[in-house]
Amino acid sequence: MNPVMKKSFAILSLSAMITAGTAYGVRSDTYATALMNGNHTVSFSMKEEAKKLQATGVITSIRMDGDHALIHIQGVGTDGLVLNVDKDTVFQMADGTKLSLADLHVGLTVLAEHSMVMTMSLPPQTPTSKVTVLDAKIQKDLMGTAGRIEEVRSENKDDLRILVKGEGLTESSPSEVVLILTKATAIVDKNGSKVATSKLVKGANVIGFYGPALTKSLPPIGTAWKIVVADKEE
Missing domain, CATH: 2.40.50.140 (Nucleic acid-binding proteins)
Incomplete structure (x- = not known):
């Protein structure tokens, strides 16, 4: 050790x-x-x-x-x-x-x-x-990226994507990733309490968790399982 x-x-x-x-x-x-x-x-x-x-x-x-x-x-x-x-x-x-x-x-x-x-x-x-x-179920093989939101893309209310740049939290996690948010994506603060989607703005500090299925594009694209808004409360 x-x-x-x-x-x-x-x-x-x-x-x-x-x-x-x-x-x-x-x-x-x-x-x-x-x-x-x-x-x-x-x-x-x-x-x-x-x-x-x-x-x-x-x-x-x-x-x-x-x-x-x-x-x-x-x-x-x-x-x-x-x-x-x-x-x-x-x-x-x-x-x-x-x-x-x-x-x-x-x-x-x-x-x-x-x-x-x-x-x-x-x-x-x-x-x-x-x-x-406290989650309803275990979700194996999740990856994570912690960093800042560099871009928010939204074609309509049901199509929201964020580009996160920072550091990967696991060996296989990229430091830069585009995450697609769905109705099932949980958006929470560092304590796990729900927060509004409106908190996901350019410049916000977040930690994104997503499944192992990523596109081969640069940056890769995946579906967000949970987004933690890491900005400290004012």
Whole structure:
């Protein structure tokens, strides 16, 4: 494991450190654990670690490392939140149907139950106990491109296309793509809440998710499954 990934998963071993403190006779409700993150130290008690928060967002990347993974939601780059998940994390659909980590993919809107404890990195990382998929169904093989809308084309109200230039989110995703929007295309903000189509204007920052079927043109053309409007609220 490279140094970056080691730091990323360091937080997952905190419970062992807490156990060690208890073994030495320290009261479990006051024992403080310190997490090193770069030049910063984050200290917390078992009570703090046990408390849970919830966050919703669209998955923009999943980095695997054995039974562990880093799931980035609510943005790309230094934006958003990274969920540290492992074999003890529960994965499910909104109706309770069980899932596995392997079922998750970019583009899914999820509700995460995670610890109050977070690293001071950008984006922050946090241990996650449950991930619930809020979409009606899993859509395998999705690709994604994050960037700016360079052009909006509309022949009529039922024909809207946007040209997105930026960076591909998966190995096979192009950095530039024309996305065709249909009635089935979900348009949401970084938290997965619906937003108006009128937000899709030239210059807007978006993250487009689409199926693997692309034309061989330059830029390629595909059908949008979900568009995340990534511009920050004013």
